[in-house]
Structures are given as C-alpha cells and as structure tokens.
Amino acid sequence: MDSIKQGPFNTPVYKAAFKSDFCAFAAKFNPFHRDLLALGTAENFGFVGKGKLFVLKLENDGSMKPMDVFDEPEAVFDCSWNEEKDNLVAISSGNGIIKLIDTIQKKAIHTLKNHEKEVYSIEFSHKNPQLCLSAGFDGIINLTDFVKGSKVNHFSKHQGCVYQATWHPSNEKLFASCSMDGVLKLWDITSPVASIVALPAHQEEILSCDFNKYIGHIATASIDKKIKIWDLRKLDVPVRELIGHRHPVRKVKFSPHQDSIIGSASYDMNVNIWDLKDTTNPLKFVHQQHTEFVIGLDFNNYVERQIVSCSWDGRALVWNWDQDQPKI
Numbered sequence: 001m002d003s004i005k006q007g008p009f010n011t012p013v014y015k016a017a018f019k020s021d022f023c024a025f026a027a028k029f030n031p032f033h034r035d036l037l038a039l040g041t042a043e044n045f046g047f048v049g050k051g052k053l054f055v056l057k058l059e060n061d062g063s064m065k066p067m068d069v070f071d072e073p074e075a076v077f078d079c080s081w082n083e084e085k086d087n088l089v090a091i092s093s094g095n096g097i098i099k100l101i102d103t104i105q106k107k108a109i110h111t112l113k114n115h116e117k118e119v120y121s122i123e124f125s126h127k128n129p130q131l132c133l134s135a136g137f138d139g140i141i142n143l144t145d146f147v148k149g150s151k152v153n154h155f156s157k158h159q160g161c162v163y164q165a166t167w168h169p170s171n172e173k174l175f176a177s178c179s180m181d182g183v184l185k186l187w188d189i190t191s192p193v194a195s196i197v198a199l200p201a202h203q204e205e206i207l208s209c210d211f212n213k214y215i216g217h218i219a220t221a222s223i224d225k226k227i228k229i230w231d232l233r234k235l236d237v238p239v240r241e242l243i244g245h246r247h248p249v250r251k252v253k254f255s256p257h258q259d260s261i262i263g264s265a266s267y268d269m270n271v272n273i274w275d276l277k278d279t280t281n282p283l284k285f286v287h288q289q290h291t292e293f294v295i296g297l298d299f300n301n302y303v304e305r306q307i308v309s310c311s312w313d314g315r316a317l318v319w320n321w322d323q324d325q326p327k328i
Contacts, residue, residue, distance in 0.1 A: 079091045
C-alpha cells in the first residue's frame with residue numbers, strides 16, 4: 001500500500017483501498033473527520049441477499065481499516081452522515097427500511113419502514129440535521145424527522161423509480177430529485193402536493209443529480225451517458241453538456257472546494273474529473289482502477305482533490321485526482 005505523501009496546502013494525501021466480499025454501493029466521508037468513511041454494501045449485486053455497513057478509518061500507514069461493521073438483513077444501497085453529530089449515520093435498504101445507526105452505541109436507534117420497495121437514496125439535511133430525505137423504487141420521496149422517529153411528509157409525482165433526492169446546499173426548504181422518467185424536479189418541503197419545477201432534462205432515465213455549492217447550478221447524469229449542467233435561474237436549456245463516458249453515468253458530484261470541478265462515476269468502470277472552466281476540453285482525468293460498475297463517489301471536505309469511489313468489485317478506493325493512483 002502506498003504511504004502518505006504531502007499534498008496541496010501541506011495536507012496528507014491518502015491512497016488506500018478496502019475490499020469487501022459484498023458489492024459496494026455508497027461511500028461517504030464523515031463531515032467531521034477527514035479520515036473516517038461509511039461504506040454501504042450488498043450481496044449479489046443488490047438483487048437478493050444481505051448487506052453490510054462498514055465504518056472505515058484511514059490509518060497513518062495509508063491503509064483503510066474497518067472500525068465497525070453493521071450486518072443488515074437486506075442490501076445497504078446508500079448512507080448519509082448526520083451533520084450535527086459525528087456518530088450518527090443513516091442507511092437505506094433493499095426492504096424499504098431506513099435506519100439511524102449510532103456508531104458509539106453500535107446499534108440502530110431508529111428503524112422505520114418508510115417505503116414499500118428498495119430505497120436507493122438517503123440524505124440528511126445540511127441545515128436541519130434531524131430531517132432526512134429517502135427515495136426509491138416505489139417512486140416516492142419521504143421526509144423523515146429522526147428526532148420524532150416518524151415520517152413528516154411524502155412527495156410522489158415522479159413516474160417510476162426515484163434514484164436520488166438531494167438537498168439544496170443553502171436553502172433549507174429546497175431539494176431536488178431525479179427519476180427513471182427522465183425528469184428533474186425541484187421541491188419545497190412545505191408544499192408536498194406538487195413540485196415547484198418539473199424539467200424533462202433527459203430523454204432517458206436520470207440516475208443522479210447534485211447542486212453546485214457555490215453557483216446556482218445543478219448537474220444531472222443519465223443512462224444516455226451524458227452529464228448536463230443547468231442554471232437554476234433559467235432551466236430551458238443546459239449551460240453545458242459533458243460527454244466522455246462510454247456507458248450510463250451512475251453518480252455525479254460537485255467538488256466542495258472548487259466551483260468548476262465535478263466528478264462522475266459510470267458503468268464503464270471509470271471515474272471522470274471535469275473542469276467546467278475549460279470550455280474546449282473539460283475532461284481532465286480518468287480514474288481506471290475499478291473492475292466493475294462504479295456506483296458511489298464522494299469528495300473529502302478536508303483534503304482538496306481527494307475522492308472516495310466504490311464499485312460492484314467490492315472495493316472502496318481513496319485517491320487524489322492530481323496524484324499517482326493507487327495500484328491494486
């Protein structure tokens with residue numbers, strides 16, 4: 001395993017890998033600790049079988065080791081750290097259940113049957129840390145209050161599976177969702193009857209969406225292999241289209257450090273890094289270390305240019321897109 005090197009701003013550059021016997025679906029850096037991650041996994045590509053949530057720690061020697069493992073009766077498709085308490089992580093499962101896990105007590109402190117089918121997306125609010133969005137195969141987005149331990153509202157105007165629901169970075173009432181119907185929707189949590197925006201962003205299924213943290217833009221990623229960037233003030237046409245993946249784009253994520261940097265994970269087994277400031281050749285780096293579909297992707301809030309990616313090959317890889325890559 002590669003040792004730690006010094007990166008930009010004299011921050012440590014970790015290059016590490018963790019291998020699970022299950023397929024990896026979601027990897028998220030802890031918002032409080034730059035060396036802590038959550039990894040959601042599933043047996044048999046998530047079609048049938050059990051799941052596990054791993055809490056992983058990046059060690060000083062460059063390795064990545066499990067601090068805790070939580071066994072689940074169904075696939076763990078997504079996970080989200082609470083942004084108020086560093087020991088709380090929510091998971092979404094293949095049986096329609098969402099759970100809030102306390103890593104100190106080492107158990108689930110809330111278990112809610114919020115959906116009828118698989119739950120593919122879960123995310124804590126950035127502004128109201130007791131609130132959590134979940135979305136899945138039943139076409140419903142649920143808003144849950146984990147302090148009350150109950151569902152607050154549901155949003156159900158998509159046609160078909162909702163792959164992701166994600167909070168606006170600064171507006172505590174606004175979130176976006178994307179679905180197999182090819183529509184990007186924007187919602188106000190106080191008005192669940194209808195979305196405030198319904199944009200037919202792609203002609204095929206939209207698998208992921210993400211807000212830019214600094215600019216009023218949102219990205220969509222689709223089965224059509226395209227990533228589109230939209231200006232929230234004028235949604236009639238995309239401001240950019242990024243074409244470079246050979247297969248559907250499963251995850252898209254803006255960097256928390258640079259407003260022009262965006263990462264994308266694909267069924268072509270690659271992670272691409274794009275720089276939107278370059279209007280001619282925005283594709284800056286292609287990560288090719290996975291051997292199966294890449295499903296999960298996240299940026300480290302504390303280490304610039306550091307990414308975790310995870311794949312159906314069972315591996316979570318931590319790497320820096322401006323450095324030599326880990327050789328596994």
